[in-house]
Amino acid sequence: MLKCCGCQEVSYVRGRRQIGLGSIIRDAGGRVMACSSLVCEANFDLKNAKAMVMCKGLTYSKDCGLKNCVVEMDSKSVVKYKVNEGHSNSRYGSILGSITVLVSASRNDVFKCVSKKAKMVARVLANEAMGILEEVFWMKDAPTFIRSLVEDEQMD
Template sequence: MASSSQVMAWYFNAQATEAIAILRGIQFSKDCGLSPCYVKSDAEVVVRWINESSHLDSLCGAILADIILISSEMIGLCFNYIPRQANQVAQLLAKNALLLTDDRFWMEEYPCCVTRMVTCLCSVFSVCFVSSYLY
């Protein structure tokens, strides 16, 4: 239904980078009115921290707190871990973002880099958004 490739201007550790990807993804979903929304991430530790509302005093605590706050405002939002191999669309979007100088957003269409893969997946699954960053 919607996708994005977003550029990060700063370098963060792996957990903070994944948390920012999730935060930007749910902000985008909220702005697009996509609800319920299922966040599927290969960042198992970050997904666990969000689901447990823990590590709010860590280096990425403010990001986690923002995720928890926004998720409390969205009906049906849930966070699940999936292995990186099962998250190929997000990986292609992340690789595409490395080539960009500005953020890109798509509504009811797909970026060229993932069109074939999304078309195949749509016949099997219903996906609201996928979000990931390469680091």
């Protein structure tokens, strides 16, 4: 059984219609398996953006054929709504509905709330997204700066 650890982060500037989404997929040992940066033109508030990045991270893990993922977010309300099977009347109910579809009976995903410090690499990917025009997805060959951050993180 492969245990995947996925961290997501959002780079968000109030008043701008752009958000940067960063996701990283790691194996149980913390090694990078895949990562992505995506910029979206959207008028999301921060909670909507956090729900969207959770949805994107789950989509990436599903596309990679991974099951039994540990999804880490720093948004307690998004994690709480997902763990409690969502709240369709919330501002991000439609996104939570998409997440529920992704997490089918055949998957055994766990959702955790972690500190922002624990997600530094995902935050860097989200900030990186703000400077690109399209989605970038790395499979096994993460950029050098990401590999360096992961190595530094594992030494702490």
